[in-house]
Amino acid sequence: MGAPAVLLAVALTTLLAPASGAPIRQQASRNKLLLVSFDGFRWNYDQDVDTPNLDAMALDGVKARYMTPAFITLTSPCHFTLVTASGAPIRQQASRNKLLLVSFDGFRWNYDQDVDTPNLDAMALDGVKARYMTPAFITLTSPCHFTLVTGKYVENHGVVHNMFYNTSSKLKWPYHTTLGIQKWWDNGSLPIWITAQRQGLKTGSFFYPGGNVTYQGEAVTLSRKEGILHNYKDEVEWRANIDTVMKWFTDEGLDLVTLYFGEPDSTGHRYGPESQERKEIVMQVDRTVGYLRDSIRKSGLESNLNLLIVSDHGMTTVNKMASDLVELHKVSNFSFKDIEFELLDYGPNGMLLPKEGMLEKVYEALKDAHPRLHVYKKEFFPKSLH
Ligand SMILES: [Zn+2]
16 A cells, blocks of 8 residues: 555635636636645644645635545555546446535625634534635625526626516516526526436425526426525524435435525624624524534435535625715716616615616716716626626
8 A cells, every 4th residue: 555645735715716617708817727736745744844834825725634535545546536536436326425505695704703603613624614705796696696506607697686687678576586487597507406417416406596497498306495475594494494405315315405594694684794683693504504414414424425505695784874875866967867777776786777878978977976886887897897
């Protein structure tokens, strides 16, 4: 047998938003990758030596506690595993891992820093934890969740808002209605549920945005959609939902499940991200993570289920009484009479479609109207927002 484990200690910072795929045609924003291997670097070689540069990299990015090398642990076999990603033998079904992707809506990157979260902390110790994640633009629930399951930026997967809208008919449908509108989701991008099913796997979606319609005629194997007046914060229901998902894995033989919780987003919107109520719901999230990991153990799934906990965006306090509030109707030379269609007062961004011939007038009126108002024509959107 060869030398003990090869360690791949640290991932690059640019991998922190793993599901944000570069736009296909926008070459400039495609990320590059440098994979460096130090042969025979055992998992704990940085623990009896001062390694300030490796430590700094772990702080800026993420770091695995250890890596289990492929068998057999020799240099060429293990390095070829790294560049071929040939994992489990194709015909050996029994050793295939399952994946549970859990999303807690609106869990800002630092919500675990002013609340005791022993279960999330234990999970970070047993696995890896990113310090933060940069969401896709725009930072709304459905667009960002669809980025997570398609690997595409919002402008490429086409789910550009929580609300279905039509600029000609002026129709706007709320989030819950939009969840069931087939053409809003099935617009050419295949989410991971369908890709997995085409490879012979079985998948499930529990309340996850986009999991309730068919894609190119194909539905997710098992899916649940929340009711229209769903109470997002019922902890008893959360546990029942986890029990159902465990049965999906053990009794129904599913390989991939996405599980969505509408908190702490809901409470954050209602009481504010700095409120005591938000801290309490984060404690509930943490208890739920503990219950979930216990359930995984009791269901006998611990050795072949990967658990991934993500969120879609953060949140910030908006003071509607602030002296520097941006109020479009108070801007001189701006009039809603010049606007054909608008989506304002929903999330961190607004959309305006000027009437025919009014684009320049509207743009000139708004572009320097307020130091905190940033206005872009569609074709001149900053590259940093993809
Ligand atoms: Zn959200």
